Amino acid sequence: MNDTRMPSMSDEFHRRSAPLFFLSYAHVGHPSPLVVKFFNDLSEDVAEAVGRPTGSEPGFMDRSMAGGARWTGELLKAIGTCQVFIALLSDPYVASSWCSKEWFAFSRRKVISRSGEDAAFQTGMIPVTWAAPIPEFRLPEPVRLVQRFSPREFGGENMRAPYETDGIYGLLRQQLEPHYRWVVWRLAQSIAEFHFAYRVEPLVLHEEELHDTFREKQP
Numbered sequence: 001m002n003d004t005r006m007p008s009m010s011d012e013f014h015r016r017s018a019p020l021f022f023l024s025y026a027h028v029g030h031p032s033p034l035v036v037k038f039f040n041d042l043s044e045d046v047a048e049a050v051g052r053p054t055g056s057e058p059g060f061m062d063r064s065m066a067g068g069a070r071w072t073g074e075l076l077k078a079i080g081t082c083q084v085f086i087a088l089l090s091d092p093y094v095a096s097s098w099c100s101k102e103w104f105a106f107s108r109r110k111v112i113s114r115s116g117e118d119a120a121f122q123t124g125m126i127p128v129t130w131a132a133p134i135p136e137f138r139l140p141e142p143v144r145l146v147q148r149f150s151p152r153e154f155g156g157e158n159m160r161a162p163y164e165t166d167g168i169y170g171l172l173r174q175q176l177e178p179h180y181r182w183v184v185w186r187l188a189q190s191i192a193e194f195h196f197a198y199r200v201e202p203l204v205l206h207e208e209e210l211h212d213t214f215r216e217k218q219p
Contacts, residue, residue: 018081018202019060020046021191024102025130026092031063034172035088038184042086045188050195059086071207079105080204084191085123088130088168089148094140100214103142107213110201124200126190129167140214151186159183 023039025031039061046058060078064070079085085106093099106125113119127148136144151160162176163183171180 019057019078021059021084021086022079022082023061023086025088026096041184045185046191049188049192081202083195083200085125087127089127090130097212100212101210104211104213105205109203111198131167131169142213151183
């Protein structure tokens with residue numbers, strides 16, 4: 001595979017122009033209003049946690065009408081230059097070849113510690129439960145190998161349990177606003193912590209270089 005790297009891109013330019021996180025989700029047609037709400041809320045919290053420069057976008061999500069219809073240059077650049085990959089896990093997600101290719105594209109990139117420490121076990125990928133948790137045996141191997149997001153508790157309250165049981169979608173549908181807001185903020189903190197500790201080298205692939213990594217065995 002021919003890697004299309006951008007070694008001339010300075011850290012400052014990269015920081016200002018690239019989205020900090022990429023939201024990968026399963027969709028057919030326009031994105032769900034609840035996914036858009038989650039993306040907007042997470043973007044706002046990430047901007048506060050990290051302090052993004054004025055005019056820059058904290059996150060990126062594909063808003064095309066037909067997910068899987070075409071790979072735009074904007075999409076490929078965003079997934080090749082962002083620092084954190086957020087995967088909204090659901091049964092349709094793991095069944096989607098489009099989501100699988102997004103996962104593949106980000107997983108090819110190299111994570112480097114800003115302090116010089118070993119970053120071999122860091123991926124920059126944060127799988128988040130969107131709907132009901134998927135049984136372990138139904139998860140593709142690349143997903144099983146990455147630790148899923150589990151928010152830290154706060155003040156001894158059992159705020160984590162509703163998310164673990166019902167996912168982000170369940171919190172929104174049940175109008176559990178305090179739980180939802182707390183989970184989103186904890187996720188934003190996780191993104192910020194990774195951003196300050198590591199950087200992910202840019203790697204923009206072409207459409208023909210993408211693989212359905214959830215089903216194909218890679219060499």
